Amino acid sequence: MVSTESRPAGARERLAAPPRAAGPRPRRTAARRAAGALWPYLLVAPAVAGFACLLVYPFARSLVISVQHFRLGELIRGGAEFVGLANYAEVLGGPEFWSVVRRTFVWTAVNVALIMLIGTGVALMLPHLGRRMRLAVMSGMVLTWATPVLAATTIFQWLFQSRLGVVNWLLVRLGLGSFEDYTWFADGTATFAILVALVVWQSVPFAALTLYAGLTTIPAELYEAARIDGASARQVFARVTFPILRPLFGLITSLEIIWVFTCFAQIWAISRGGPDDATTTLPVHAFLIAQSLHKYDLGSAVSTLTVLILLAVLVVHLRRMFRHEGEQA
Amino acid sequence: MRRVTLNLAALAVLVVSVFPVYWMAATAFTPTVDILSETPSLWPARPTLDHFATAVRAAGFWAFWRNSLTVTVSAVLLALAVALLAAFAVARMRWRGRRGFILMVFVAQTAPWSALLVPVYIIARDADMLDRLSTLTLVYFVTTLPFTIVTLRGFIAAIPPELEEAALMDGCGRAAAFRRVVLPLLAPGLMSTSLFGFITAWNEFAFANALIIKDQGDRTLPIWLSTFSNVFGTDWGATMAAATLFMLPVLLVFLVLQRRVTSGMIAGAVKG
Numbered sequence: 001m002v003s004t005e006s007r008p009a010g011a012r013e014r015l016a017a018p019p020r021a022a023g024p025r026p027r028r029t030a031a032r033r034a035a036g037a038l039w040p041y042l043l044v045a046p047a048v049a050g051f052a053c054l055l056v057y058p059f060a061r062s063l064v065i066s067v068q069h070f071r072l073g074e075l076i077r078g079g080a081e082f083v084g085l086a087n088y089a090e091v092l093g094g095p096e097f098w099s100v101v102r103r104t105f106v107w108t109a110v111n112v113a114l115i116m117l118i119g120t121g122v123a124l125m126l127p128h129l130g131r132r133m134r135l136a137v138m139s140g141m142v143l144t145w146a147t148p149v150l151a152a153t154t155i156f157q158w159l160f161q162s163r164l165g166v167v168n169w170l171l172v173r174l175g176l177g178s179f180e181d182y183t184w185f186a187d188g189t190a191t192f193a194i195l196v197a198l199v200v201w202q203s204v205p206f207a208a209l210t211l212y213a214g215l216t217t218i219p220a221e222l223y224e225a226a227r228i229d230g231a232s233a234r235q236v237f238a239r240v241t242f243p244i245l246r247p248l249f250g251l252i253t254s255l256e257i258i259w260v261f262t263c264f265a266q267i268w269a270i271s272r273g274g275p276d277d278a279t280t281t282l283p284v285h286a287f288l289i290a291q292s293l294h295k296y297d298l299g300s301a302v303s304t305l306t307v308l309i310l311l312a313v314l315v316v317h318l319r320r321m322f323r324h325e326g327e328q329a
Numbered sequence: 330m331r332r333v334t335l336n337l338a339a340l341a342v343l344v345v346s347v348f349p350v351y352w353m354a355a356t357a358f359t360p361t362v363d364i365l366s367e368t369p370s371l372w373p374a375r376p377t378l379d380h381f382a383t384a385v386r387a388a389g390f391w392a393f394w395r396n397s398l399t400v401t402v403s404a405v406l407l408a409l410a411v412a413l414l415a416a417f418a419v420a421r422m423r424w425r426g427r428r429g430f431i432l433m434v435f436v437a438q439t440a441p442w443s444a445l446l447v448p449v450y451i452i453a454r455d456a457d458m459l460d461r462l463s464t465l466t467l468v469y470f471v472t473t474l475p476f477t478i479v480t481l482r483g484f485i486a487a488i489p490p491e492l493e494e495a496a497l498m499d500g501c502g503r504a505a506a507f508r509r510v511v512l513p514l515l516a517p518g519l520m521s522t523s524l525f526g527f528i529t530a531w532n533e534f535a536f537a538n539a540l541i542i543k544d545q546g547d548r549t550l551p552i553w554l555s556t557f558s559n560v561f562g563t564d565w566g567a568t569m570a571a572a573t574l575f576m577l578p579v580l581l582v583f584l585v586l587q588r589r590v591t592s593g594m595i596a597g598a599v600k601g
Contacts, residue, residue, distance in 0.1 A: 043418035044430055046411040047474060051437055054471040058448035065448065075451065122342055125335065133339050140346035146583040147350055148532040150551040151572040155353045158565055166352060166369050201349070255439070264443035265534040269555045283443040290447040291539065303444040310441060 066300035075296060087301040097285075097302070101309065104261065104281040107196075108313075111260040114200045116253060119207025124237070126212045138212075141205035149202070153269040156198045160184040188278025191271050195279055198266055203259065207252050214248040215241070250321040254314055261310050282306040353576075356569040357381065364566050380570035387560055387571070389546065389553070397550040400462050401530040404469035405523050408477045411470075413519075416481035417507070421490065438475035446539045453540055460544035468536045473526035480525070484518030485511065524582045531579060550575050 066087055068080040091097050122141070126134050147155075159167050162183040171179035184190040218241065226236045242249065264283045267273065273280035273288055280288065286306060290299025356364060357380050358373040384390065418424070419431060449468065450459075458464040488511055496506035534551040541547050553560070554575055561567045 037424065040418040040422040040424040040427070043414040043422075047415040047478060048430070048433075050411060050471050050474055051433060054449070054467060055437055055440060055445070058445045058452060061452060062445065062448040065451065075454065121338075125338060125342075128335055129339050130336075133336060137339050137343050137346075140343045142583060143350055143580075144346045146528075146576075146579050148528075148551070148576055148579055150532065150534055150554045151353070151576045152349070154554055154557060154568060154572045155349045158356065158569060159349060159352060161565070164364065164369070164565065169369055201345070205346070258439050258441065262441040262443045264446070265551075268538065269534065283441070283446075286444065287446055287539070291450070296447060296451060299447045303447060307441055307444050 062300045062303055065297055066304050068297055070297040070300070072294040075294070080297075083297075087297045088305070091298055091301045091305065097305075100277075100280055100282055100285045103278075104309075107192075107263075107281050108257060108261045110196055111199050111203070112253060112256045114196070115203045115207050115256050115260075116249075118200065118204050119211060119252070122204065122208035123211035123215055124241075126208075127215060138209065141209055144201060145205040145209075147202070149265050150269060152198060152202055153266055156194060157185075157270065160194055185271065186275060188274075188276050191275060192279050195267060195270060198270070199260060199263060202266075203256060207256065210252055211245065211248065214245045218244055246321065250318060253321070254317060257313060257317060258310065261313070262306075282309070350576075353569045353572050356566060357573045359566060361564070361566050380564075380566035381574070383561070383564065383567040384571040384574060387567070389548070390571075392546055393548055393550050393553045396462055396547060397531060400465045400469060400549060401527055404466045404473060404530045405526040407466070407470045408473045408526055409519065409523050412474055412477035412481050412522075415478050416485055417511075419478070420482045420485040434475045434478050437471075438479065442472060443535055446535055449536065450539050460541055460547050462547055464540055465533075465537055465549070468540070469530040469533060472533070473529050476529070477522050477526055480522045481515075481518060484515055484522070488514050521586055524586055528579050528582055 065080070067082060067084060068074070069083045069086075070080045074080040122137070126137065129137065159165055162168065162181050165184075167184075168179045168182055171182075182190075184194055222240050222244075223236060226240050231239065261281075262283050263281070264287070267279050267281060267284050268287070271279045273284040282302065283306060286299045286302040288299075289302060290296045355371070355373050358376040358378075359370065360373075360375055360377045360379065363370050363373070363375070415430075415434075419427060453459050453464050492510050492514075493506050496510045497503070501509065532551060533549075534555065537549045537552050538555070541549070541552065554571060557568045557571060561571070
């Protein structure tokens, strides 16, 4: 019943290694080939439709709203008016936006630096541990990783609770009497620090375990050769480990930059950007403007600027990360 | 000497990574009297299940649990079906626009979703889709889709095409060859991929917070947990019991995955 002619288009092509090397297909009519060529498009159509409706369209809508006058009235009645770049001018002209941008940069830099430092440290430490200790540390990392964001925010609120929190108890026990009943979440800097601790705590496992997996792929001979040449541990890292893992480092830092820069759930659940805006980063700022003040137009403008700033940061980061590679080539 | 420092450092990492979760579970089992004492007891000496009873009896707990499960499972199944088709096209076929599609998947995977909160809210409002679990399902479907496509593509690519060729030679149609040869080999991949999707959707907070506003009955567990102070006041035992119950399914998933956890995450992050 099923003949070989009804064999699908991809069946033959997939054996050809380079895409363009697929030679002419014998014994196949043009009509059949055309029908077969449609298959891949039919297969990806639902995925493309999903991205189009819930990624491309919202993004485009956001861009459109950012050049309209779109407040509560327009949300209910519709008929938003085109205002050009007035929203961007208003956002960029105010002092608030720039202080939020500065805070977002500090937030991203502190978090990503700590995540990469601790993550690299743990990854480098793992191969030197005994089997049991290594398994224990890795299991601990996976446990941290598995903790849902909202469970983690709730736990940290309990850990740093003023009167009954175990952190204050420990600090007082260590002789820091000033932490008796200290209310962490009333102070901007303290709340910021707790959020950093939370995000770093949650993000280190990914960095550490991914880097460790990368480390295990480096052949032992390279390390032996370096050791025979009398290289110190630091030199081994700088000359052997890091250059080999540079793409992985680049990838992990980029992902962490994206995740930390756009981090919303942790901040919103713990402080909603407060106290006194001390933890308001760009995504929180955009949401606050739009949702609490009903200035959807300004919120959309801030969202657009957030994406642009993030892209600029990533480009600069990736350039710096891979400049050396280009020089060597 | 070096060994001692190394092991001490490892111990420190272990304690810091495990303690918060341990403290959650310990508090959940500690009687309120002991929680309120001046010196916290590091071990629940007189374990109790009272806090779990309080959490489970809290208004709407089971409804939120059901909501979370419905939204998560339907989003994951939808993503799995759609991603399977796309991953097959990407892994096994050559077509114009393939590179563009892969690029789009990667952009989607790293998309700053929090920047889309406001437009998605407005679109959902215009379409009269606010306060509906189906809206959340669609959002979670798209957020888990890129990761699902990338990992499934890796799993499909790992299956030798010759196996399918052989089935085709033996007179199988394309669909039959896929169903009888590829699908059984793909089962473990489908399993671990869907579990990762499950975790992502189960944990999601920002969109659930922005899209379910008026109808409290349609909330999901993360939203419920974020308002714990309204629900339990200062009853930290019950709050931690609720957090434990919320984390439990995720922990089970991780136990099932075990080894595949790291490799799967790396495959999702790195593999082109």
